[in-house]
Amino acid sequence: MRPYILAENNWNYLKDARYELAVLPWGATEAHNYHLPYAADIFESDHIAAESARIAWEQGAKVIVMPTVPFGVNTGQADIFLDMNIRPSTQLAILRDIVEVLDRQGIYKLMILNSHGGNDFRPIIRELGLEFPKMFLCLSNWYNSVDKKKFFENPGDHADEMETSLMLYLKPELVLPKEKWGSGKEKKNRIKGFNEGWAWAERKWSMISEDTGVGNPELATVEKGEKYFKAVTRKMGDLMFEICKTSIADLYTETA
């Protein structure tokens, strides 16, 4: 039993345990090109949360990782078979209930460890922050934690070289052989502002990608996946440690 993983814990241990930070990993269940499993985001969340928490725990941080929420916002993929969708308003309802438990039981710090681009927790955190003023609510999208360009040659944001490498490292038995990998070619919006990033509209996934991937996975390797995983979890572990050890009443400084 790892004391920082709630799913492995028991009442015998927990009745006397105290934690400073709860981590809620949040994934999605969706197609990932032809070759990665629907639960790719869930496996990634599980492993990144657990290893980051181990790193923080071993430095003395009292962190507890909750089970990963398996469904994300997939409104742009309504026509892709068995891509599951929960509404942002449902995410707000789920999070409100979880925050209420933590607030009542005196764990005043919560970090959402997000694995899926369609999940946008910032407005939800703003809303719940007003409702639960004692709580410190925060968010990290692990895929933004280190510079992908230092690890991977081809860009992308879904089932790409990064994600394929990571899954080759974490769950190789669930990655189809290379001849099945699609090219992850993405069609761009005809309207310039959307491609430049200063205007936004949701991508209609089945119209932008044939194989559901965005980003060419062909140069993915297990070695790249391992290096990236270690870099992400080291950084995320340090973040968890810092959140645990910093007083929220004294969060800001002139000198950082």
Ligand SMILES: [Zn+2]
């Ligand atoms: Zn993914």
